[in-house]
Every structure is written in C-alpha cells, then in structure tokens.
Amino acid sequence: MVSADYETILVDHRKGVATITLNRPPVNALTPRVLEDIxxxxxxxEKRAETRCVVLTGSGTKAFCAGADLKAVGDGVGTGTQFRDLGRAVVDRLETFPKPIISALRGWCIGGGFAIGMACDVRLASTTAVFRTGDAYLGVIPSWGMSLTRLTHFIGRNRALDLLILxxxxxxEAALGVGLVTRVVPDESFETExxxxxxxxxxxxPITFRAIKETIRAxxxxxPAAAQALETHWAEIGGASEDLKEGIAAFREKRAPVFRGR
Structure with a gap:
C-alpha cells in the first residue's frame, strides 16, 4: 500500500515494514520541503503501531541522494539557518526514532544524503553506491551534525579526517572497510536483500530495539554513566514485559515469537 500524502517522498507499507522513498529523480536532491516531508x-x-521497521531509500538507481538541490536552496547551503536546522532535525530524528531504520543506498550518497544515510541504524549498500564527503572542495562547512560531530564516533578520528580532508x-567496498556501511550487496539482488x-x-x-537505540546513542x-542508567531503566521495563514472556515461550516451543511492544 502506497501513501501519496507527501509532496517529495513516497511511503509504502508492507507487513511490518514501511519504506520512505526520496522521490526527486534523477538524484533525489534535498530541499527544505523534502526534509519537512521526511x-x-x-x-x-512512529504513531503507526503496525510499522515495526522503516527503510529509507531513493527513487531510481542513480543516487540515494546527491545532497542539496543547489538551485532550490542557493546560498542557504552554506549560510541559511532554515536548511541547516531542518537537516539537523532530520539527522536527530532518524537517530532517536524509536523503531529501527535501515538505509538502502544505491548510487551517489553525497553531502546531506551522506548525513541522513549514515544516521540510520543499519546501512545496506548496493555495489553501485559511491560516497563522498568533499565539502572542503566546495567551500561548505558541513553543519548537519554528522561529518563534524557524529562521524568520528562512528568510524574513529583518523578515518573521519581521511574522508573529510581528502x-x-x-x-x-571501501565504505564497508572503514565501517560506514553494514554490508555490500550485488545490485541485481539489492531490493530482495x-x-x-x-x-x-x-x-x-520493539522494547529491546528502543533500548538498544537509546543506550548506544547515550x-x-x-x-557511559548515562548509558548504564538507561540500560538499567530498559532492563527493568523489559523484565516486566509481556514480550519477554512471549520470547521465552516461543523459544521453548520452537516457534517464531509474536511481539506486541508491551
């Protein structure tokens, strides 16, 4: 089932998976409207109980997202506060969203596209994916809370500097080698994977996934002390949950569990 309630993205529902598709071909460039739609x-x-996992991808095969639409945002790429604030809001929202988010990355993944792709919890790359953090060669200061803040925590200081300075x-495959992506999949089987x-x-x-996301981020x-406090908080919630009882029962009965998030 596809929802057409948004101007620049498509949202598709299939069982427990919802897919958000950036829909501005050929390169799915970002504008304030795209960020607002996301x-x-x-x-x-978040409110839709049936949704247990979200996939973020781009339309077509040329690019997941090639960054900002320079014609649409103009000088705002480097100096405007609205575009920066919206970009930061999307990165923060992806990272703190209570359900797991998978980015499905084909073709170019550049600039703001790189930021939102890396903010997702699991990052699957097609063999066609190409990543670039070349802001220094455009005179742009990356300011969405990814390249200059999160990236060093994600892949380490030296690798982050290598990417940003070079x-x-x-x-x-190179992105996999430095820890940017989870796995690389042949393009012909990418959608299936x-x-x-x-x-x-x-x-x-759902309870365990929320505990994982919040505690890892902390x-x-x-x-580390805040993370340990969250670990204790979620362990107490999980220990009293119906989902724990269901998980143990399913293991004993050798069947798949049916979790309800409570």
Missing part, C-alpha cells in the same frame, strides 16, 4: 512521515510512522569518492533484512528486523522486540551523546 520529518512528517517519521511522525506518522574528499575522495569511496566505492561500496533489503526486503529480507527489513522483514527480519520487523519481527524483533554512549557518545551523554556519557
């Missing part, structure tokens, strides 16, 4: 869709999907294109991974994730415990956003 935020709106995430708000809707600004060279990375193919999918994305669907299989998303279907599996959609069967996991390691760098706050402190």
């Amino acid at each position: 935020l709106s869709a995430l708000d809707d999907l 600004g060279e294109d990375l193919n999918a 994305v669907a299989q991974v998303a279907d599996r994730v959609a069967t996991g415990s 390691q760098y956003a706050f402190s």
Whole structure:
C-alpha cells in the first residue's frame, strides 16, 4: 500500500515494514520541503503501531541522494539557518526514532544524503553506491551534525579526517572497510536483500530495539554513566514485559515469537 500524502517522498507499507522513498529523480536532491516531508512521515510512522521497521531509500538507481538541490536552496547551503536546522532535525530524528531504520543506498550518497544515510541504524549498500564527503572542495562547512560531530564516533578520528580532508569518492567496498556501511550487496539482488533484512528486523522486540537505540546513542551523546542508567531503566521495563514472556515461550516451543511492544 502506497501513501501519496507527501509532496517529495513516497511511503509504502508492507507487513511490518514501511519504506520512505526520496522521490526527486534523477538524484533525489534535498530541499527544505523534502526534509519537512521526511520529518512528517517519521511522525506518522512512529504513531503507526503496525510499522515495526522503516527503510529509507531513493527513487531510481542513480543516487540515494546527491545532497542539496543547489538551485532550490542557493546560498542557504552554506549560510541559511532554515536548511541547516531542518537537516539537523532530520539527522536527530532518524537517530532517536524509536523503531529501527535501515538505509538502502544505491548510487551517489553525497553531502546531506551522506548525513541522513549514515544516521540510520543499519546501512545496506548496493555495489553501485559511491560516497563522498568533499565539502572542503566546495567551500561548505558541513553543519548537519554528522561529518563534524557524529562521524568520528562512528568510524574513529583518523578515518573521519581521511574522508573529510581528502574528499575522495569511496566505492561500496571501501565504505564497508572503514565501517560506514553494514554490508555490500550485488545490485541485481539489492531490493530482495533489503526486503529480507527489513522483514527480519520487523519481527524483533520493539522494547529491546528502543533500548538498544537509546543506550548506544547515550554512549557518545551523554556519557557511559548515562548509558548504564538507561540500560538499567530498559532492563527493568523489559523484565516486566509481556514480550519477554512471549520470547521465552516461543523459544521453548520452537516457534517464531509474536511481539506486541508491551
């Protein structure tokens, strides 16, 4: 089932998986409207109980997202606060969204596209994917809270500096080697692999996934002590949950669990 309630994206529902598709071919360039649509869709999907996993992808095969639409945002790419604030809001929302988010990355993944793709929890790359963090060669300061803030926590100081200072294109295998992506999939089987991974994730415990996302983020956003406090908080919630009882019963009965998030 496809929703047509948004101007620049498509939202498709299949079982427990919802797919957000950036729909501005050929390269799915970002504008304030696109970012607003993503935020709106995430708000809707958080409330939708049937949605257990979200896939973020781009239309076509040329690009997941080639960054900002320079014609649409003009000088705002480097100096405007609206575009920056919306970009930061999307990165933050993807990272703190209570359900797992998978980015499905084909073709170019550049600039703002790189930021939102890396903010997702699992990052699947087609063999056609190409990554670039070449802001220094455009005179742009990356300011969406990814390249200058999160990236060093994600892949380490030296690798982050290599990417940002050299600004060279990375193919999918090189991106896997530095820890940017989860796995690389042949393009001819990419959609099938994305669907299989998303279907599996959609069967996991919503309580456990929320605990994982919040506690892992707290390691760098706050402190190890804050992360440990969250771990204890979620362990107490999980320990009293119906989902834990269901998981144990399903294991004993050698069947797939049916989690309800409570």
